[in-house]
Amino acid sequence: MPNACIVRGEIPADEFALYEALSSLPDVEFEVERIVQSGDEAAMPLMWIRNAPADAVEEAFGRDPSVEELELLSAFDDEQLYRMQWVSEVEMVLQMLTNSEATITDAYGTDGRWYLRVLYPDRDSLSKTVRFAEDNGLTFEVRAIRQLEGEPAGRYGLTEAQFEALETALEAGYYEVPRRTDQSDLADRLEISHQALSERLRRATGALVEDALLVGAVETRRDDS
Structure with a gap:
């Protein structure tokens, strides 16, 4: 199809x-x-x-x-x-x-x-x-x-790693007020460094905002492994 x-x-x-x-x-x-x-x-x-x-x-x-x-x-x-x-x-x-x-x-x-x-x-x-x-x-x-493939990551302009980071953060309560977890805990769950997690969340958020709201923004983005 x-x-x-x-x-x-x-x-x-x-x-x-x-x-x-x-x-x-x-x-x-x-x-x-x-x-x-x-x-x-x-x-x-x-x-x-x-x-x-x-x-x-x-x-x-x-x-x-x-x-x-x-x-x-x-x-x-x-x-x-x-x-x-x-x-x-x-x-x-x-x-x-x-x-x-x-x-x-x-x-x-x-x-x-x-x-x-x-x-x-x-x-x-x-x-x-x-x-x-x-x-x-x-x-x-x-x-x-x-x-537009079936995987959620592809539908929203995210890499698999970015989608996993956002999903884990959401499920762990990172976006709640007050937060129920922090980036150090999330990094441990994902088995990556704190810096890698911070960059992954930032790029993922930027990708979502651009995909949902902006068209005249940055046209290319480096892949996040």
Whole structure:
């Protein structure tokens, strides 16, 4: 049975929607929460905009030809949630959603690049996107591929050693308040040094946070034995 995979990839901003807005707001973070197809030639994202006042964002979007039907849904001190239509520079996105039957779980734009995390039903579907990019003079740089295998570690971007450390720590009460154990005891249980345990827990926590929350973060991580 084919296994789904999660792919981290990059697209240059000048080949993607919101290029004009991204260029005019260089220090602003664009984070897409969801993208769905809207008709045959458009996509509808929900997008968080951070580090810019709402009036500056709306002025920049108003000059961007790839955007229509901008709607402010929520606003906070330094971020806003918008719904909009992407009506140009979305060929790659539509290919992923339709021909490849993929799900774009995250997209993060800043500093001239878009970073995407895409769930593909199998490797063949990913190959369709890669071929589409090559055939149409577009860029989709695949940075990492993670197979969604049955083991819990693989599903969450952890090594087996990292998963074992987290599981042991949780079962021993390390994350309770107050803690029922400490790292010295955990290291003894796992038969590793205190330093090795500390590094393993730190990397495992970072992997979980990145996998669950961040897409524009560090693209590679050294394997933890």
